[in-house]
Amino acid sequence: MNINKRYKDRLFCLLFGNEEYKENILSLYNALCNTSHTDVNDIQIYTIDNVIYIEMKNDVSILLDSYLHLWEQQSSYNPNMPLRGMMYFSKMYDRYIIEHSYNIYGSTLIKFPTPRYTVLYNGTSEQPAFMKLRLSDAFIHEDTSGDFEWTANMVNINSGKNDDLLNNCKPLQEYMLLIEAIRQNRSQGMEVEEAVDKAVTYCIDHDILSAFLTKHRAEVIDVCITEYDEQVFVNGIKEEAREEGREEGIKTGRKEGIKEGRKEGIDIGEKKMIFKYVSSGRISLSEGAEDAGMSIDELKEAMSKAGYKVPME
Incomplete structure (x- = not known):
């Protein structure tokens, strides 16, 4: 479907993949990694803009402390995330090698950032609080050697699954409150446009992502729809x-x-x-x-x- 040239960010990417909101990125990084970094200038956003799904960008990548992180928000369970992650990381490493003019055909071992791949699941189907998805599960012939593996750590961010994570990252917690408000409105029979608009208004009135939503209200509503x-x-x-x-x-x-x-x-x-x-x-x-x-x-x-x-x- 050739509509990739007109992509939008996801709401998750607007909140956690934007230079304007590096404080949100740092908060999520510290919550996921149990660290206490304080300087947002240490973060390099590494998202590849032209790797998208349908017409929505679906990832956030950052480089910090020699770790290369990929975060993907998913509203449905997808067992193919390890394969998608491996393909995406290959593009990021290719970019990294070019940026540093490394010669991968030489006799010197090239050092590159350690990968960390996290899928943040907030769908409505019941899933465990944490799940490790493995590329080897998709191999036609079972391979238990561990020689060819890529993993995705799926973290369930719905209420009651990883509340400590949400409590340690206020922007993520408030993001989920907005999503839950939209779902609640939909469950009451509202059309999606009305459900999103009323949820955004509710969150602004109740100081939930209020500054962000007030500034980007029209864009947020369009993206959510x-x-x-x-x-x-x-x-x-x-x-x-x-x-x-x-x-x-x-x-x-x-x-x-x-x-x-x-x-x-x-x-x-x-x-x-x-x-x-x-x-x-x-x-x-x-x-x-x-x-x-x-x-x-x-x-x-x-x-x-x-x-x-x-x-x-």
Whole structure:
């Protein structure tokens, strides 16, 4: 889905991956690592801007005290985080080698920062307080040697799971209070836009991230709505892929039917999200046509048939 060039930060990245809020970064670092660093100038933000998922950046990386940290906030359990982390770290190490003009083909051992990979889980499905995810769990042939391993430490930041961590990092605690307020509003039947707006207002009124939310209110609301849409989009792809694969598999009685069904489900889910974004004005007709691999006229026709409002050019 070719919409990567128009990415947004996640709310988590706005709070913990921004030069303007290095105090938040340092607070989370100290809480996670049980340290007591005090100088925000020691932090080097190392996030790679063009590594994103759908249209949202989904990571924060920092370099501090010769440790290279990657933090990812996840609202759904994903057992593939070790693989994603390994791929991301390879890009960061490549950058590090280039920046320092190291020769990896020489006879001198190159020293580089020690990796630390943390997944901060705040989804609604029940998960343990802490889980170590291992790349070796995905190997087709079991390998217990430990020679080829990459791990992700998943920390559950929902209330009641790691309260000490939240108590030691006020910005993270207040971030979760905002997320919980949005969920509470949604559970009461509010549409996502209203649920987010009322949660932001509540937090400002109750001194929860108040300065941050007051300054960035419009951006925060937009990002939260987009995050919700992204989650619905991903869930929709999974469900449609399963259904399409199931129906095709029944018709043909072949395993290939499931594979084709999964691909078709993904194509349908992506195009529906593009239709929604074009209809709401988030992206233009020309941008939507490019993302969908269609001409503008084809996009208009497809949107009209699917029941979406077609904006004027």
